[in-house]
Amino acid sequence: MNARTIQADKTANEGHALGVSLWTALQMINLNNRLAAFEAALQTIVQHMPGCEEPDLIEASAMLALVDMFPPGRARSIKSAAEVTYSAYCSMLDDGDLADHAYDQARDERLMGDA
Numbered sequence: 001m002n003a004r005t006i007q008a009d010k011t012a013n014e015g016h017a018l019g020v021s022l023w024t025a026l027q028m029i030n031l032n033n034r035l036a037a038f039e040a041a042l043q044t045i046v047q048h049m050p051g052c053e054e055p056d057l058i059e060a061s062a063m064l065a066l067v068d069m070f071p072p073g074r075a076r077s078i079k080s081a082a083e084v085t086y087s088a089y090c091s092m093l094d095d096g097d098l099a100d101h102a103y104d105q106a107r108d109e110r111l112m113g114d115a
Helices: 003-027 034-047 053-065 072-114
Strands: none
Touching: 003 034, 003 053, 003 072, 034 053, 053 072
């Protein structure tokens, strides 16, 4: 396990906790369609989160927390989306590491050239 998977797992766990907490709260009130309310509330929450990939992983993980509540076809698409989103998040972290490395290397070359 490396730093990027640890970060991705941490973010996915935060999403799972959000999904469970949101569902628990929605069970306390009288609603016609809890799943629709859950998805709408989750989308609203995620829209107010900064960043690009992290909110997507949190949303996918929150949905995955309730995957058994959805019809089988929808459950398969939720699982698939969660896998794709997790991989995209890890790739984004890798890209950030590569960009950091390239920046460090360019800075070191500039400093060595000035010596």
